[in-house]
Amino acid sequence: xxxxxxxxxxxxxxxxxxxxxxxxxxxxxxxxxxxxxxxxxxxxxxxxxxxxxxxxxxxxxxxxxxxxxxxxxxxxxxxxxxxxxxxxxxxxxxxxxxxxxxxxxxxxxxxxxxxxxx
Amino acid sequence: xxxxxxxxxxxxxxxxxxxxxxxxxxxxxxxxxxxxxxxxxxxxxxxxxxxxxxxxxxxxxxxxxxxxxxxxxxxxxxxxxxxxxxxxxxxxxxxxxxxxxxxxxxxxxxxx
Numbered sequence: 001x002x003x004x005x006x007x008x009x010x011x012x013x014x015x016x017x018x019x020x021x022x023x024x025x026x027x028x029x030x031x032x033x034x035x036x037x038x039x040x041x042x043x044x045x046x047x048x049x050x051x052x053x054x055x056x057x058x059x060x061x062x063x064x065x066x067x068x069x070x071x072x073x074x075x076x077x078x079x080x081x082x083x084x085x086x087x088x089x090x091x092x093x094x095x096x097x098x099x100x101x102x103x104x105x106x107x108x109x110x111x112x113x114x115x116x117x118x
Numbered sequence: 119x120x121x122x123x124x125x126x127x128x129x130x131x132x133x134x135x136x137x138x139x140x141x142x143x144x145x146x147x148x149x150x151x152x153x154x155x156x157x158x159x160x161x162x163x164x165x166x167x168x169x170x171x172x173x174x175x176x177x178x179x180x181x182x183x184x185x186x187x188x189x190x191x192x193x194x195x196x197x198x199x200x201x202x203x204x205x206x207x208x209x210x211x212x213x214x215x216x217x218x219x220x221x222x223x224x225x226x227x228x229x230x
Binding site: 002044058090106107 | 152154160161162163164167207217218219220221222223
């Protein structure tokens, strides 16, 4: 158990719908990352938040958005869902970055949310 | 943009043999290179990492080497066992930035 929790574990919905995925980071971790993993594919970085602020963006679609709340949990919102959005969505967390170069962003992954769009 | 290339995409070895997975990265500012193992249906888990000020690191049967000049790093698994069968991802990141770029993954099969 990495200490990162994600809900729900499974989500089945229809095209055009909107869903929200939730992530709670490890205690003390300020950074949260979201990844998309399609069937037999690699990990596609979507977005990262650090202490409530967006810090890095990957290939995240405009239909997707995320936020990190004051209690550090994060939500990923997926709207106007398409069949191709079906994937495993992982959240990861890492300890806070300090000035001077460290720490080195070791990420701890949650169990993932499997989204199926029908 | 930043990119990490990983080879091979699939690797099949006999139990007891060695396995080598190679990655190259494009961002010369990258200074942290973790390797993750993902078993079927499970989350990726860190198995070893290396910082840019180190050329090699070993942990039991697993070792990683880094060549910063060539922007190349590799994972070496010796005396492979069936439980080593999984997908392995390399990644590169920069502590001054916040993005970790993952390679496409290598599916390792260890045949008993």
